[in-house]
Amino acid sequence: MPTPSLRLARAATGELAAALAAIPIELGLPRDFPAEVLAAVPSPALPELDLTHLEFVTVDPQGATDLDQAFLLERAGDGYRVYYAIANLAAFVQPGGPIDVEARRRGQTIYAPDGRIPLHPPEISEDAASLLAGVDRGAYVWDFELDTAASVTSFSVRLATIRSRMQLTYETVDIPLLGEIGEKRIALERARGGASLTLPETEIVESNGTYTLVRRRPLRAEAWNAQLSLLTGMAAAELMLGAGVGILRTMPPAPAEAVDEFRLRARALGHPWREDMPYGDFLRSLDLNDPAQLAIMHAAASLFRGAGYTVFDGSAPGVTTQAAVAAPYAHATAPLRRLVDRFVLAACEAISAGRPVPEWVRGALPSLPSLMSASGALAGQVDRLAIDTVEAALLAPSIGAIFDATVISARATSGTIQLLSPAVSASCDGALVAGSRISARLDIADVATATVRFTAIQDAAAPGSP
Template identity: 45%
Template sequence: MPRRHIHVTGAAEAAPLRAALRELRTTLDVPADPAGPDAFPPEVLAEAQRTAKNPMLPADPYDATDLPFFTIDPPASTDLDQAMHLARRTGGGFRVHYAIADVAAFVAPGGALDAEAHRRVTTLYFPDEKVPLHPQMLSEGAASLLPDQTCPALLWRIDLDADGRAVATDVRRALVRSRAKLDYAGVQQRVDAGTAEEPLALLRDIGLLREEQERARGGISLNVPEQEIELRDGAYRLTYRTPLPADGWNAQISLLTGTVAADLMTAAGTGILRTLPAAPDGAVARLRRTARALRIDWPHHTSYADIVRGLDPAEPAHAAFLQECTTLLRGAGYTVFTGGDLPDPAIHAAVAAPYTHCTAPLRRLVDRYAGELCVAAVAGDEPPEWVMSALPDLPKKMAEGTRRQNTVERECVDIVEAALLKDRIGELFDAHVVDVKDREPTVGTVQLDSADLAVIARVEGGVDLPLGERIRVRLTQADPGAAKVLFAPA
């Protein structure tokens, strides 16, 4: 599921921006220096040091270190939750081995680490740094699936038929060893050049098959561009990073695991699902208005899912529309069920199937619990008592953590855009009106017509805004420390 990411590159001297981000962390009661000695309480760090050296492993753990796993993440990432190995099955189809960091091997139920994780709920990503869910000696050290490091993991084995449909699933505790840390651009280059070895080359084949399965069941994946801000020649630039096909193929492996995990839990009668109701009446109609505003051709006989798949996120208008499409994902939440009494709805509308979060336990609290439920389901065991006792409160905690995460993302967007424009108050810009409030036609949203200004911001003034039209706007406020970006019709 998409998130609105923002990255700062080459902006170490961007003092106003970093000062505003520090102030935001203070306002949200987030450690000012996430890597500093005060980021975690002493008892949490002491427990992390102990378990990093002596993880809690089964008496005779399954050894899967012979499988040459690889990870795919942004180049600078070191909190690596997932590693994969892909192969063809004898007689046709594919076998996906997907290793997920076994956080439960390092976090004792009821301990200081566990309590702190329940307080933090998620890793928070700011443009200049992150505030981790777990101490970095675990999340970027002993528990991370770094190359050439033997790690405890929940090892998924998912068999697919020749069309990419899951036909068999297993998950167990194991020891794994990644061989390579890859990034999206490098993967794309190898696959396109035909130099990728089969386990990596199969990522494209399986990814494309899973995308077709997604299409067939009515699911949607949004390739939302990421905003990147950089300091170049003393000036800020804010641009979009367009997702590569490899981003989507990799995401399909995670989505596959989330759907088979949900199937295991529903079959066992106990679990926690990530659910999303269908979009409310009028939501798609509103997107049609935005499409017209951005000059995107959307024939009436074409479904929302098909129009989204035909968009090119490298096109600024398409990028803006994809960002607007994320409004259909509002209302997602976590739902617990026991005794086989499934919730209503039991599916995630964008996935178009039952789905759960289980592939990012280093960064998201709920995934540790979902993984434990799946291990128990496959073994035919009752879930651990510590899982069942925490399960009822997880949806509320995750909702609060998600709201905090969304606040961070929203406020960071405002801060970054204000930092970009703070010295340009009063200037005129060309822009397109991409949205107008139904009951306040003088208030809306504009997208600036500039490759170097990936800015979508509020506009308001004394005239009705022409939806879809190009207008001139004047920047009236932009202060990274106090005010959001605001334009007025010129």
């Protein structure tokens, strides 16, 4: 399960709490569901195929209740067998009905600092459809056979009733096969040229009215778990491409000029990207506890732009690859929290069973890219405003103070700097040179407007200069 990029260690208070609570309201994000949506929540029958004898488990952040996925890993000769179950959200949504209409309006679950704004009513996403431990649930069960290198040799997907045995967390999971398969899948990702943009989760810690940002790099178990999701998304793309109908998550390769600029910025920040090192390996090598290397990882986001959804019906599209995955890929593993996955899963199950893709899926495909784009933009706004607001609260007691910083981008009379401590990036006025180290004075840190502004007071040599 993906985690929000920013969360509160405990409830904020005072001006910060008010500012954070105002973000979803200002963006028009509804927490509550209309009465007609809640009245439409059904109690669907479970699938006839009974796989409750399989001992599935879930792995999610502590306290999660919207559980999309469960898995069971087994050895199979020299290889492996992976069962990957995904919540059957489609059973709870009548196409064109009130829940469907509201879900299309929302697009995805959005994570605000003071709580999530769910895609579906909690009665569904956190209870009746969630793969909670100890209860029977309907699920799309993917069945993968992998060879000794964890490459897929065969797979299928079918609807079944399952029962998760245990809800684990990333901190407590102790399943040796998860690490074994996960590391082999990471090696395959590296071999095909894939790359992951692993930005740390930011936690807001408050003590006696003072706020601190603590950035936590994802645990290795999160990377292993993500590989199971990637495996399924790649299989979903393969099924839909073979049938000539579906929706892919695509992203073009970064333009050469963007790659060249990123190389310059990495060199300026003191950690050159060697010509003989694959892009993914370079990102995996960065130490995100180092502000300069964290700035490089943030700069790498410029190479992950252009991701979108590509619909096709009748023949495969011209562009099928998600450049960061380095393979065709589809969003298929988070139907409780992302609209498009419901349609992908229904399409894949039908294709795997040899049936036509349902008309309610085909009819919705053309509208999905714009719906997902709009909700993705809103989610990005929430993240940016939340982080800007907290950084303003963090820095507010230090107006007039001087900070050491590295310039990570520069324009004619201003740019963006990365403070060495605390690890904050902000706008800065002055004649700046990308990659240089400077001293900067904090002039503005306004919580209500989420504004932080510095002025450069002293230029310094670029990293590595005498």
